[in-house]
Amino acid sequence: MNQQKIPATVITGFLGAGKTTMIRNLLTNAGGKKIALIINEFGDLGVDGDVLKGCGAENCTEDDIIELTNGCICCTVADDFIPTMTKLLEREQRPDHIVIETSGLALPQPLVAAFNWPDIRTQVTVDGVITVVDSAAVAAGRFADDHDAVDARRAEDESLDHESPIEELFEDQLTCADLIVLNKTDLIDAAGLIRVRDEVASRTVRKPAIIEAKNGEVSAGILLGLGIGTEDDVANRKSHHELEHEDGAPHDHDEFDSFVVDLGPVADPAGFVEKLKTIISTHDVLRLKGFVDIAGKPMRLQLQAVGSRIDHYFDRAWAPGEKRTTRLVVIGLHEMDQDAVRTAIEELA
Numbered sequence: 636m637n638q639q640k641i642p643a644t645v646i647t648g649f650l651g652a653g654k655t656t657m658i659r660n661l662l663t664n665a666g667g668k669k670i671a672l673i674i675n676e677f678g679d680l681g682v683d684g685d686v687l688k689g690c691g692a693e694n695c696t697e698d699d700i701i702e703l704t705n706g707c708i709c710c711t712v713a714d715d716f717i718p719t720m721t722k723l724l725e726r727e728q729r730p731d732h733i734v735i736e737t738s739g740l741a742l743p744q745p746l747v748a749a750f751n752w753p754d755i756r757t758q759v760t761v762d763g764v765i766t767v768v769d770s771a772a773v774a775a776g777r778f779a780d781d782h783d784a785v786d787a788r789r790a791e792d793e794s795l796d797h798e799s800p801i802e803e804l805f806e807d808q809l810t811c812a813d814l815i816v817l818n819k820t821d822l823i824d825a826a827g828l829i830r831v832r833d834e835v836a837s838r839t840v841r842k843p844a845i846i847e848a849k850n851g852e853v854s855a856g857i858l859l860g861l862g863i864g865t866e867d868d869v870a871n872r873k874s875h876h877e878l879e880h881e882d883g884a885p886h887d888h889d890e891f892d893s894f895v896v897d898l899g900p901v902a903d904p905a906g907f908v909e910k911l912k913t914i915i916s917t918h919d920v921l922r923l924k925g926f927v928d929i930a931g932k933p934m935r936l937q938l939q940a941v942g943s944r945i946d947h948y949f950d951r952a953w954a955p956g957e958k959r960t961t962r963l964v965v966i967g968l969h970e971m972d973q974d975a976v977r978t979a980i981e982e983l984a
């Protein structure tokens with residue numbers, strides 16, 4: 636690898652796997668390295684950027700955190716990612732390392748391929764693609780479709796050309812990995828973890844290294860020191876879509892949808908969380924996150940749901956003059972009944 640080039644690490648993984656948590660941890664143990672972060676999120680709320688800006692890390696200030704909000708990074712390579720990188724590379728003080736967090740629904744392949752664009756290739760190299768996996772979700776069968784049911788559906792409808800979009804995306808993100816981090820090991824036992832490792836390994840042909848982590852705690856030396864130059868190997872990491880559409884037809888994310896719900900103050904946070912859990916399981920919401928205005932409290936509540944598992948904590952005080960509001964982004968499969976979910980959540984405040 637050309638030592639003059641700035642290394643860039645791509646961090647991918649399905650919704651809620653723990654990408655932002657891992658990056659947050661990375662910023663606190665990256666030593667003196669000056670890091671620029673490019674954050675891409677599905678849904679119009681910018682929670683990840685807010686969380687990471689809240690770290691206050693000296694080696695990665697608010698100016699060094701760039702949010703790409705115009706859709707999944709894999710679809711906006713030309714319009715959003717390349718111009719952003721170009722601007723970043725024109726800065727007087729260049730970063731030592733660039734870290735890119737893809738949205739949980741992004742295909743990493745088009746992003747890695749973008750590093751072969753002439754203006755980028757001469758200045759930056761992909762140090763590695765790291766795929767974060769929610770081990771508990773794998774153990775719960777989240778990514779294993781019922782193949783018999785799919786075959787039966789396909790027998791009735793020949794136009795059905797792919798399997799579960801979640802399973803497919805999960806495999807695409809593993810296919811592109813240089814390192815797989817089995818995260819959330821605290822949520823499963825040792826035997827479960829062995830099964831998760833086997834399942835993940837069985838879904839990758841290239842067999843990259845697999846390590847385990849809790850709360851994304853992996854040393855910066857490992858995360859930022861892969862030294863792969865992944866852009867030279869994109870041809871070996873094709874996504875399902877690329878394999879099925881060799882003509883280069885563009886992909887989309889039609890199978891998934893997101894929307895934002897705005898609410899007034901919440902009086903009973905514990906009751907609110909319990910009722911949200913029921914809504915999430917009833918409607919199979921994949922991811923829900925945002926900020927909650929708890930009536931009478933000076934602090935803002937941050938809420939993070941991955942499936943029906945919900946974490947919440949007071950992250951910071953509402954700033955003077957800041958409009959207190961409850962805003963939640965909801966992400967699910969396209970067939971999720973959006974109106975029913977919205978109405979059920981609105982009735983909680």
Ligand SMILES: Nc1nc2c(ncn2[C@@H]2O[C@H](COP(=O)(O)OP(=O)(O)OP(=O)(O)O)[C@@H](O)[C@H]2O)c(=O)[nH]1
Pocket residue numbers: 648649650651652653654655656657676683738739740818819820821822848849850851922939940941946
């Ligand atoms: N129990 C447990 N929770 C974790 C771990 N890592 C992350 N979480 C929690 O999982 C939730 C999602 O974590 P994030 O880091 O936001 O996940 P993400 O991959 O960035 O999510 P998206 O950007 O929405 O796709 C948060 O509530 C985290 O606190 C872990 O190792 N164990």
